[in-house]
Amino acid sequence: RAKVTVHTIKKLYSDGKPIAMMTAYDYPTAVSCERAGVDMVLVGDSLAMVALGHDDTSQVTLDEMMHHSRAVSRGTRSAFLVSDLPFGTYHADESSAVRSAIRMVKEGRAEAVKLEAGRRAASRIDAIVHGAGIPVVGHIGLTPQTAVALGGFRVQGKSVANAQALVDDAMALQEAGCFALVLEAMPSLVAETITRLLGIPTIGIGAGSRTSGQVLVYSDMMGIFDRFTPKFCRRFAEVGVTMDRALGEYKEAVRARQFPHEGAHTYAMSPAAEESWR
Numbered sequence: 166r167a168k169v170t171v172h173t174i175k176k177l178y179s180d181g182k183p184i185a186m187m188t189a190y191d192y193p194t195a196v197s198c199e200r201a202g203v204d205m206v207l208v209g210d211s212l213a214m215v216a217l218g219h220d221d222t223s224q225v226t227l228d229e230m231m232h233h234s235r236a237v238s239r240g241t242r243s244a245f246l247v248s249d250l251p252f253g254t255y256h257a258d259e260s261s262a263v264r265s266a267i268r269m270v271k272e273g274r275a276e277a278v279k280l281e282a283g284r285r286a287a288s289r290i291d292a293i294v295h296g297a298g299i300p301v302v303g304h305i306g307l308t309p310q311t312a313v314a315l316g317g318f319r320v321q322g323k324s325v326a327n328a329q330a331l332v333d334d335a336m337a338l339q340e341a342g343c344f345a346l347v348l349e350a351m352p353s354l355v356a357e358t359i360t361r362l363l364g365i366p367t368i369g370i371g372a373g374s375r376t377s378g379q380v381l382v383y384s385d386m387m388g389i390f391d392r393f394t395p396k397f398c399r400r401f402a403e404v405g406v407t408m409d410r411a412l413g414e415y416k417e418a419v420r421a422r423q424f425p426h427e428g429a430h431t432y433a434m435s436p437a438a439e440e441s442w443r
């Protein structure tokens with residue numbers, strides 16, 4: 166498959182072909198996304214919860230995100246690699262935002278960065294896109310990094326005023342130079358309106374079927390993360406059950422001395438050496 170670039174994504178968008186994005190946190194997952202032909206791979210800071218066991222995403226550091234991003238980059242040959250800038254690494258001012266984005270590209274091997282921000286981050290996004298020349302994906306709606314300020318993990322844009330604020334944010338982010346926008350947990354109608362108004366692709370998660378593309382959290386859609394599954398997630402597999410069963414069988418096989426099997430899983434000396442050894 167040819168390398169997916171920002172131009173490929175623009176082409177999919179202008180051809181009206183839905184863009185498939187998936188999160189990945191490590192090399193094997195990246196390879197799997199690559200084999201499936203996923204267009205964009207996202208090293209989401211959701212990894213704080215689903216891979217590192219934190220209660221929310223606010224604890225993960227830029228260095229930790231870069232470590233995962235590098236691992237994923239070794240598995241993505243053609244897929245376009247986007248990595249999240251975590252909480253606190255692009256908030257203070259334009260220069261710190263640019264510095265974080267540059268590190269994510271240079272040390273994290275990302276091709277683009279994503280940040281959770283509305284119109285108030287416009288100047289920082291502009292600095293990353295036009296100052297450093299790094300493509301940026303925006304993210305509005307339910308923004309987990311600011312879930313505390315939003316009053317928890319809740320659907321956004323349910324009231325007319327709140328929906329209008331999301332539209333204003335989306336327009337400002339496009340104006341600031343974002344080449345795509347993630348729309349998370351909002352009514353389908355609001356996401357449809359934003360998608361219609363914008364000239365850049367929208368990637369939805371819990372934002373209905375009429376966005377320009379979709380993204381899901383890998384561990385949620387595979388059935389690996391069992392603390393909760395959001396309403397918008399379709400579980401495409403129950404991998405967690407399979408993994409638990411395999412580990413249980415392994416443990417029992419060890420206890421029962423059924424594993425390893427002498428012969429199938431073991432090494433022998435040469436017959437002569439064995440003879441004299443015995």
Ligand code: KIV
Pocket residue numbers: 188207208209210211212249304347370380381382
């Ligand atoms: O961190 C993440 O996985 C994300 C996606 C849900 C869009 O930001």
Ligand code: NA
Pocket residue numbers: 209210211249
């Ligand atoms: Na994220």
